[in-house]
Amino acid sequence: MKNLLSATVLCFFLITTTTTLAQSPCKVGVQAPPVGFSSWAPGSEIKVYVFDNNFADNELPFLLSALDAWNAASPLTESKVRFQYKGTTAGQLYCENCLTIRRAPVFDKSNRHLATLRASSGTPNQTITWANITIDPLLTNARTLTNAVVHELGHSFGLLDCYSCIAHSTVMIKFKGLNVPNEMNAPSDCDLAQVKAIYQSLAQLKSKRSAKPLVVDEGEEPTDDDTPIVVPKP
């Protein structure tokens, strides 16, 4: 059965380790977001569609720049995940490795969420099969649109919100207001370190599985013996 996850109710799997990049300490909850959401399968090509007439022509480049930012990060995170913009759609798509982006009311004053990500995963290691991003129609600032999509894509790489993180340390910080850009147009070093850790653990999981013997003799299933009993004549 598929598990439907919502980025708006993320409160599980808090990883409290500290990752260290070249000169940049990444303490979870300070500079680095916790992880625990589902993520795209390593190496997957994600087909991206935008709802018809949901975004103005001059908004689209700001939306697509968020995809470019994560594509540029792909070699650094070892995810090898890439987004490809495929055009518009009349409705939600549920195809494998499909991401649909639309507008609908989702703004939550309590946590200042301007957008949400919903993802469906149906495999044991929780890789995403399809996802959608919903942007609130009240979000009209083009730069904030980029920030919001970069943030939601961060969820799709396994990152959780980090409301305690300091400004400019991660794309997963809380927004200050509905149309206030947070200037996070691309994942930070600490975001990259966290995503890299996720994909390295996925790779370890895969190599452990493939280390099992290729041929396993499970024996024969027991079957009823239907050989006719021949009773010799006396």
Ligand SMILES: [Zn+2]
């Ligand atoms: Zn979020």
